Amino acid sequence: MKKNYVLDANVLLHDPHAIFKFEDNDVIIPIFAIEEIDKFKHEGSERGRNARTIARLLDSVRRSGDSLAGGVPFESGGSLRIAIPERRPALLVGLDTSSQDHAILQTAIDIRDRDKEKPTIFVTMDTNLRIRADALGVVAETYENQRVEDPETTHTVVEIEVPGPEVDAFFQHGYLSGPTLVELLPNAAVLLRDASAASHTALGRYDAARGHVTALRVPREGVMGVRPRNKEQAFALDLLLDDSVRLVTLMGKAGTGKTLLAIAAGLKRTTEDGVYTKLLVSRPIMPLGRDIGFLPGDVEEKLNPWMQPVFDNLEFLLSHGDGKPGREQSTTMVELLESGVIQVEPLTYIRGRSLPHQYLIIDEAQNLTPHEVKTIVTRCGEGTKIILTGDPHQIDNPYVDHATNGLSVAAERFKRERIAGHVVLSKGERSELAELAANLL
Missing domain, CATH: 3.40.50.1010 (5'-nuclease)
Structure with a gap:
């Protein structure tokens, strides 16, 4: 009718x-x-x-x-x-x-x-x-056309029960194939569990091109002094270090390590491995297209209050993960920023740019609209990897919600693409106090 x-x-x-x-x-x-x-x-x-x-x-x-x-x-x-x-x-x-x-x-x-x-x-x-x-x-x-399912429920870790010898073979050969893996999404996080011993498990990622689960390739010593503290962080770090995955979306509440892991992987691939020419970190300071504002000072001074969370993470990583930077480490961060190897910028003036061979991190992406995310992702040139991080339940933009924001829409629309991966981080690792506050308050 x-x-x-x-x-x-x-x-x-x-x-x-x-x-x-x-x-x-x-x-x-x-x-x-x-x-x-x-x-x-x-x-x-x-x-x-x-x-x-x-x-x-x-x-x-x-x-x-x-x-x-x-x-x-x-x-x-x-x-x-x-x-x-x-x-x-x-x-x-x-x-x-x-x-x-x-x-x-x-x-x-x-x-x-x-x-x-x-x-x-x-x-x-x-x-x-x-x-x-x-x-x-x-x-x-409500207008449903651009609404998507909650990615936190559709992108959970997939648990697969397999015989014990298959778990051992997975550790030995680094992969596992079988008919039970057909319906998995590309780059899905997989937990293989021994059917006879629940504690005997292995972590992997579904390789859609080959049709099997591959072992995670996360360095034993961690990245820039940071080691994954839970399985979701291990999945995230594996995606962040894989250059064949060009778009990674990370979701999670405050303190789950989204930004820290993304910057750590970006620093390693840029400054240590030399795969990318530049690490570009950005976050929305207000709706895309507005000016920086009326704070006193030049552009850099105006941006400092908005970009301080990024600088905090950089300082932590360049102090080798102990959180106590010395003069040498502080100098290193200043040198990297002044040389342009690391750039911290607002999203305001990104339209019209082309960003080739860069490691691009967009923090707080839940405050972006789907059109703004499209504008940003379409800036990516050849060889660029982009990371979108955020918490869909902490939105400051009054014109989007958890089902219409750019981060959720990007995760849903790219879920069947082999060059994209998505991880939901659930456990807070910032501190015991921060985790209790996130749960109790």
Whole structure:
């Protein structure tokens, strides 16, 4: 059955091409949503870019010859029109009648009452507005097109029970193949467990090209003085050191070692092994496209408060993992930064750049939108490896959530690609106090 989908302004600001993604149904945009979008068209952020994009898309649809007031048909069988309610908002529920949300909701109610033949569904990413719509008898849904499953549940360690001799053979030969491995995702983390002795286990990673589980290649002495403290960290370090895996996404709560492991692997592959020309570390300081801000000083001084977590990790690693840097180690970090071998930059000016043969780490990637992650990953030139780290449950960006942020979307969309790997870190290793705080508070 065809349906009427009434779109809120925030849906179009999140995905301007949403108007084309409702198949053969009728898409209706309240005129008040257009007015709200118009307020953001001068912004330099992604929200401003999306506001300008939706205006251009609607204008191109309008120029096809049909009026948006009467409805423009699509090849899919659906249509698009702009709607104004027959009467101005007059909901007697104590709502603010000057609110654009109120006017948009009134439009959805008006369409529902006028068109009894088709179900009317109000689509908004505003949770409170969905609640209000439901209370007023309007069917309300969130915009699902860019939402993904929780990567923390879909990318867990896969446990496979095998006979004891196969575990021993795995240690001896470094790989294990068999029909039980067919449905594994490329680069999936695998725990082989002896069916007769539960404590007899081995860690490996699924090699989709060869169709078998290979042993982890993590140096016994660790990387830059850092050794994995749990199986998830071992999986992560194996992916971080494998140059054939070009995109790695690491998720985990505070203190699980995401950033530390990524920088340690990057330092080793750049400064010790010489595989990459540069280690570039970045994190979003605010929505992509904004200026650095009004902090006093030059660019470097402005960035220091935002990039201090990165400098803390570099200092720890260059002090050989004991956390007590001497003058020699501090000098080493300064020299690496001044020589350009290590660069710490904001994401603000990355659009238009090309980054070949670099080890690129994007920290706090859960605060990025899918479009921003696409912008960053498409900057990667030949020979570049990119690491996205973050915690989808600690999001500061008000326009994304755990299912629509760039980190979660990238992990889900790349899960079947052989050049990508994903690890969820669950155990905090920063300190006993930090782990207790993460769990208890």
